[in-house]
Amino acid sequence: MTFNEKKKEHIDKESFRILELFEETDEKKTKPNSDKGSLGHQILFDFTDKVIDSPTLISTTLLNTTISVKECYNGKCIGLNESNYKEFQKLIATIYKDKEINAKVSEEFIEHKSLEWLLKTFKQKKADCNFSTFILDEMQNSIEELKVHYSMLYLDIGKPFQIGKVKFEFFTKEFFETLAKQYQSKHPEKDENPFEQMRSHYQGKVYATYIVSAEREKAKEIALEECSLAVDILKMCSETTDLPPMKLSFDIDSRTRENVQNEVILTRPSATIETFSINSYRLPSHHKIYDQEWDRIVSRQLADFHNFLLTLADERTELEQLIINGIKRYGNAISNNNMHQRIVELFTILESLLLSDKNSPIIESVCKYCSKLVFKLPTDRKHLISLLKTMYEVRSDLIHHAKETFFDIDNLQKLQYTVIMLLANLIKKTNSHKNKQSLLQEIDEAILNAY
Secondary structure (H helix, E strand, O other), rough: OOHHHHHHHHHHHHHHHHHHHHHHHHHHOOOOOOHHHHHHHHOOOOOHHHOOOOOOEEEEOOEEEEEEEEEOOOOOEEEEEHHHHHHHHHHHHHOOHHHHHOOOOOOHHHHHHHHHHHHHHHHHHOOOOHHHHHHHHHHHHHHHHEEEEEEEEEEEEOEEEOOOOOOEEEEHHHHHHHHHHHHHHHHOOOOHHHHHHHHHHHEOOOOEEEEEEOHHHHHHHHHHHHHHHHHHHHHOOOHHHHHHOOOOOOOEEEOOOOOOOOEEOOOOOOOOOHHHEEEEEEEOEEEEHHHHHHHHHHHHHHHHHHHHHHHHHOOOOOHHHHHHHHHHHHHHHHOOOHHHHHHHHHHHHHHHHOOOOOOOOHHHHHHHHHHHHOOOOOHHHHHHHHHHHHHHHHHHHHHHHOOOOOOOOHHHHHHHHHHHHHHHHHHOOOOOOOOOOHHHHHHHHHHHOOO
């Protein structure tokens, strides 16, 4: 990881220019909480006695985006106002746009470490080293091999399995016993063993895991992308594909749409202690993947998608990325309990894969290309075209008339399988086609030469 001389010179020059933009101001004392409405009635915890006497970094945000930053201590602040912070962001963007860097290090890490150098240099009135040397060393030293675990909610498995490079596994009793023994041998004077306490929370819970070499925040970002894609493939091959009404709840905890438990509070207009009652109810469905279920998952073309993930390079073709996007959308669609909305999302996948441009007639293009890519026999193609047109009417009634038209549930099952079969067949085409246009052109030429 390095900068060429020209970029190194530019970065060092910019870092000293930004140093000149730092301002010193008096710290403004904030007033005690005076929020009104619901915020004013919330009970807040007082951590005043736990505050450490050290500089405090304060960021001003707008729509979850930082627009200015300052460090305050003993009534004085130094920092960048909104206008000058934009200049700082340009420096960060210049560093982060390097492919070698953004593949291993997060933009947040670069921003944090850059600000650290700027604040220290400003306060010392001198630089311990050039900024480019500092940030390169910090980035290089931050990279480590990590196994990232993402918690899976509403899922139990009989044994670990793998999809692509992602492993679905769980912490065993033996794992925690080993950690507890190691801790005990290193800290014999301790009465409490934290790993004994952790067992009750983590033992037996299912995780999607991915091994990656990167800076910690970047590692989490990369792993979430990979694990999410593997989860979407697992959804694609789940029972809901066979049985559309079957509720599918399992997902990575940060992506799940459902709470473990919901509650409704009932009172009467006159507030008395006898009328305050809380009703709790569970919504998610819990999924178990043991031997029989795993065999059914494998039968739904799991191997095709597993191998696709294993062979993906860092630089992906347009067709490969369209397939990935289709898998992600399918994972989102199959988790939607509103089956009319699911139909809309399934057609969005078909459109993204089969329309040559924005002016293409939607259903005509979908019918023509999908039937050719999914089936070989003319009779099968005719049945599929009929299915697509029938289900597209359901989609159009919802989109254009807000009407949930009745449909045959078997047709939704067939539509779901059509999308999966299309994606699986497109994977086979990635060896000979890099983009969608060349694939669709091949089909058009075959039609012209068929008679």
